[in-house]
Amino acid sequence: MTSAASSTAIALLSGGLDSATAAALALESGKHVIGLSFDYGQRHRRELQAAATVAKTLGLAEHHTINVNLAAWGGSSLTDLAQPVPNQGVEAGVIPSTYVPGRNTVFIALGLSLAEAKGADQLVLGVNAVDYSGYPDCRPDYLKAFQTLADLASRSGREGRGTRLWAPLVEWSKTRIVQEALRLEVPIEETWSCYAGGEIPCGVCDSCRIRDAALKEAGRPDLASR
DSSP: OOOHHHHEEEEESSSSSHHHHHHHHHHHTTTTEEEEEESSSTTTTTTHHHHHHHHHTOOOOOEEEOOOOOOGGGTTTTTTTTSSOOOOOOOOOOOOOOOOOOOEEEEEEEEHHHHHTTOOOOOOOESOOOOOOGGGSSSSSHHHHHHHHHHHHHHHHHTTTOOEEEEETTTTOOHHHHHHHHTTTOGGGGOOOOOOOSSOSSSSSSHHHHHHHHHHTTTTTGSSOO
16 A cells, blocks of 8 residues: 555646646656645746646646745846846756756755645655756756755654655656646646746747747647747
């Protein structure tokens, strides 16, 4: 018989395509999934509305949204309105201004806290290192190191039953993610990827460009920014 601890997962849910697909994969594997989203002062707070919709559509057991004001000190075009969001396309080898200092470190730490409190054995992450710009906190070596820290930093980890970080999409192409989302019947049209901060996708920021190109390659141009 499967224990409650081995059947529960915390999914970090941004409202974007990647995190929604990762959560859907956890559900497919039989997990009891709890969603966790963050209002961190991002200019594109519209993604939180998307996260709530995705959580409801996927049928997550719970969905929590908490405030973590990373915009208090800026350092990113996503949290500092004085900085323009890049829209000239991804430049190889350059970490763009949309990188938010410490964001995933903070989010994963909070996700692990919720996981231990809920007895969850898995923390589901929608991070992807292939189609984006090599954000330092989206890379496999970062996740491996954080797993070591997680095992040392918690009571459950010290007792040998710590939460495992699971990032199934980390080395997938965006097109493969779209294809998997379609197979899983993820509500792609309800997800939000645009960084610009408006009520409709801008279609020109790096995130929109990457998403739209993958949707077209996957044969679903109807779901691209309009």
